[in-house]
Amino acid sequence: MGLFYTQIVLYRGLPFKVEIPNAATIKAIRDADAEIVARYGIVSELIKKIGI
Secondary structure, eight states: OHHHHHHHHHHTSOSSOOOOOOHHHHHHHHHHHTTOSOOOSSHHHHHHHHTO
């Protein structure tokens, strides 16, 4: 926490850019809140789904 506050002082604000979320991000947040998300029991299922 100390390092974070030091950065706030040095930057005279948050040490990162704060942006308004776009439509896709808002939808993802709402889906997560409503628990409309994909769930995987094991990592290999997720890897297979996303194709890596």
